[in-house]
Amino acid sequence: MSQLKHLEEVLLTGDPIRTWWNEQRIWMMKAIISYTIGMLNAVLKLLGLKEANFVPTNKVADDEQITFYQKGLFNFQASTVVLTPLITLVTLNMICFAAGATRTVVDGSFNAMFGQIFLSFYVLMVQYPLIDGMIFRKDKGRVPTSVTLLSLAISASFLCFGSLIIKS
Structure with a gap:
């Protein structure tokens, strides 16, 4: 509300x-x-x-940052400590959305999974610039590949740990 x-x-x-x-x-x-x-x-x-x-980003706007701003793009040239939690949560949501959608199709459990799929989809839509910065952008303002790989490893660790807890 x-x-x-x-x-x-x-x-x-x-x-x-x-x-x-x-x-x-x-x-x-x-x-x-x-x-x-x-x-x-x-x-x-x-x-x-x-x-x-962590070292905060430079607040002085150079020509490249102004170009990003004018294009409506986020500049992801930030500390790894700042980007890793964001990218990890987006990665987890991408995996959960894909798994939930697959489970819905295979099991036909749309009513049971609707809330979970909707929440994951909402987070992905709100954080689309992060996905764009991780996967599609090739300019200097993209998410560094090292951060994406670190976040993928952390996400996989969370999912493996979670599956061990659920199976116990």
Whole structure:
């Protein structure tokens, strides 16, 4: 309900729906990054290790960043610590969406799987720029291949660990 109210406020101010959609993306990105880094700092502090740190991106706009902005593209030249949680969750959602859709077709359990498939699909649609940056873009602002591979390994680890827990 709050999202509909937010959409109404965006439209009443004269902004397009794309503004609301981008605000949803940024909200998800900020939440994922801040909670992940906060949890990582808490675990490292509990273990007596040093706190996690990363180098923020350069805020000075160069010609290339201006070009990305004008084209409506995200620039993914950021720290691995920032990108890895985002890419990992998108990768997990892609796998879960594909598995859920396959299970729905094979088992014919659309009613039982609708909520799970819809949620995965929504996350994928909101975070489409990340998928685009991982798979399709070939410019300098794309998601680094090392981050994509690391996230794929983390996703596979989560899925294997989860399947072991469920089978136990």
